Amino acid sequence: MNRKMLKKNGKKHFKAHYWICVVACLLASLFGIEFVGSTDIVKAFTSDTSQTDITSVSPFVANTYSLIDNFMGEDKEKIKESATKLMDDEKNKDVTYGGLELGRKDGVLAHVVNMVSSGSMILTILVAIKNVAESSYFLAAILVVISLLLIILIWAIIFNTFSVAYRRIFMESRVYEKMPFQRFLFIYRDRKLFKIALTVGLKEVFQFLWNLTIVGGFIKRYSYALVPYIVAENKDISPLKAITLSRKMMKGHKWELFVLDISFIGWYILDFLTLGLLGIFFLNPYKESVVCEYYVNRREKCKSENLANIDLLNDTYLYEKASNEIIRNSYKDIIELMDTPEPVIHKRNKFLTFVANVFGVIPTYNQTEKEYTEFTERKIKIANFKDVINGYTYPTRLYPLGEKVRKPRFEHLHYMRRYSVTSLIMMFFIFCFMGWFWEVIFHFIEKGEFVNRGVMHGPWLPIYGSGCVMILVLLNKLRKNPIIEFISAVVLCGIVEYFTSVFLEYQYGKLWWDYSGYFLNINGRVCAEGLLVFGVGGIIVVYIVAPLLDNLLRKIPFKISITICVVLVLAFTADRIYSSKVPNSGKGVTDYSREIKLKPKSTKTSYNPTCNVTDLDSYIISKSAKL
Structure with missing residues (x-):
């Protein structure tokens, strides 16, 4: 050796x-x-x-x-x-x-x-x-x-x-x-x-x-x-x-x-x-x-x-590359797909094309979008095997035990897709409810009591819905690289959670969460544990949950989906207006022992100089006061 x-x-x-x-x-x-x-x-x-x-x-x-x-x-x-x-x-x-x-x-x-x-x-x-x-x-x-x-x-x-x-x-x-x-x-x-x-x-x-x-x-x-x-x-x-x-x-x-x-x-x-x-x-x-x-x-x-x-x-x-002949025989179906002409896609106006390409958002799911989906599925399938055929990645079909082909029901679960406005609205509320359900159940298991978590009174936590939709929209161009997507999701969710904490503390003078004492936390507003959960959850949402939900939501007739969206938005808006005056608080919601760093909105000063406030908090608070 x-x-x-x-x-x-x-x-x-x-x-x-x-x-x-x-x-x-x-x-x-x-x-x-x-x-x-x-x-x-x-x-x-x-x-x-x-x-x-x-x-x-x-x-x-x-x-x-x-x-x-x-x-x-x-x-x-x-x-x-x-x-x-x-x-x-x-x-x-x-x-x-x-x-x-x-x-x-x-x-x-x-x-x-x-x-x-x-x-x-x-x-x-x-x-x-x-x-x-x-x-x-x-x-x-x-x-x-x-x-x-x-x-x-x-x-x-x-x-x-x-x-x-x-x-x-x-x-x-x-x-x-x-x-x-x-x-x-x-x-x-x-x-x-x-x-x-x-x-x-x-x-x-x-x-x-x-x-x-x-x-x-x-x-x-x-x-x-x-x-x-x-x-x-x-x-x-x-x-x-x-x-x-x-x-x-x-x-x-x-x-x-x-x-x-x-x-x-x-x-x-x-x-x-x-x-x-x-x-x-x-x-x-x-x-x-x-x-x-x-x-x-x-x-x-x-x-x-x-x-x-x-x-x-x-x-x-695993130790040497396969010959071109062996590769072509094992991936014959993919090579034939690569040789077939690309499907034709009808064009839409420039503004809608820009929004669709950059943010992955479309007005509705119509024939043009159906053509785009089929085109994308074909493109992804070819891209997944192109590097294998060229000898750049390991040929999974040549593994001695054989790697099973993905089941048909997951064939259309592609993540490089564009979401309609109605799908995004309904997914926002679905993720809001899932976040609320997660926190309520987690608190019940930990404390043995049912508590309506969150600032609002309804069964939804907007930070979860907002985070998931923002990951789908703002990080649309990063989906091709899961590692970059994960890191970006962690950073994005960290920013959203940190600034939401500052806003709620400034607005109401109360704490709805406190990570003081958690491993790797910043001022008790965000912590490594929460950000890792958000990052992993964001990856699951982007690559599995959102495509699966979108497949189901596309089956709902357009008129019905519009009606559902309007009802949900009206209920959410009413709850938001009421909660801005009478926020949900009390035991298990805002009873945190950490010292409140900000005074309520009604006070003249935006922060208490005698408290131990970091420079970042002071900067955010001063900017909020000016706004």
Whole structure:
């Protein structure tokens, strides 16, 4: 093995696909799959360095040893107290950089970060087990078991399997010039997802058991290191065969991978000095590319040595391009479609054409738009396979297991479409209601009480409807690039939420939401958790929900859809006028403890100079007062 050559090839392939590699590693870090050390710098600045026992190095390892005694000898109340204390210690580790807060007190993200970093997750699971064992209420025991299994299932399927998905990205990027965002969905295209989750989960169980021996855990880390790559090449391989194959491939070579790891020590020091930024934007994807090269190197050697079960790694075109003849035979139907003449589209006036092209908005869905839809569907279908036919992307039809063709009912679920005014109006109210329903249900689950969320009194939250429609209209030209679409959706929704918070606080002198204490929040108005939800939700809306809704709304006769829109707009306007004078408020709606930074609209001054208001807030408030 030539480490210098591995690093040279790894750097070359990583630079050729820089952004998708960075995003892949960043997602892996956020999911807690790999590169979690990128956020260790924050813990280093917030932890108590006076401690010298094992908890100051790894609370998770320390708690793993201590929980056994607690579980066997103590009651569940002591376990609960231990878990609560660990969580409280983590919650107090808030760090603020200007207006940006690395909050650890509230929110799902903060809760997950605290549970994982403190090791209280295992204690919580043990409490659940104790509850089942001791509960005299059968229904309560069933609910505890179901909830626990659901959490484990979601984690195993959504998060853990990503360790295979992002490795596939790096493996394909070695050979092919283009890497579509859709390749992240490689493991979700057939019914092998549960087998992948079982393989990754079983590997982690084995690793955990070996970790209890300390030395064995260090050795087995390298013994099992190739499992994700093996599964990324053959997602139908059985869990035990994948683990055994990795162990055999690494027999006598674990030291190589260890030395390759420590050869990055200089980069680790620079990563520390740059507060983890170097890791996010260079080191993590660079190292992953090098390790991917190592896997390819070991695979070739094992092939030449005819290692047992090495024939299970048979994805030929993951390492070399297919010939033109093989490609043309596999994609014959697409080539024939490319050779057929393009359909004719009737033209409309210049202004309507401009609005349709820039914002994707049309007056109504008529014959001209039907022609455009058919033309767009044909164009997208050709574009999806053009790069494959030219050899720029991986030929999915040549995958040994075969990737299933999309079902007919999704054939017309294309996102590069234009929406009629009536469709947008009705979708606005649908998303308003969905947002309202989401917040009401979430509050009910969290607090156990029904509360009508939002400023208005009706079953709608305009911020959700406005955000979704704005993403569809203002980001229309960005739909061809899902990554840019996602980033833009996060930024757009962040701006809308921040300014809406400022406006409501200025208008009414009350808070309808407060993210103080949430992980990565800005002045309590927006937070990373909410923006990620908005970003992911925006992607789902653009590529799945909106096209599906539009297909259904197009079936409604025009006169009926106009009537529905008029009724909804009148009801919404009446509610808005009434709510501007008597806003919906009270317990569960506006009862937030954070100090109000702005005085009500009736006061002469727009803000209180004695309060701790940031420069950005002051600027916004002063501009609002002038307006």
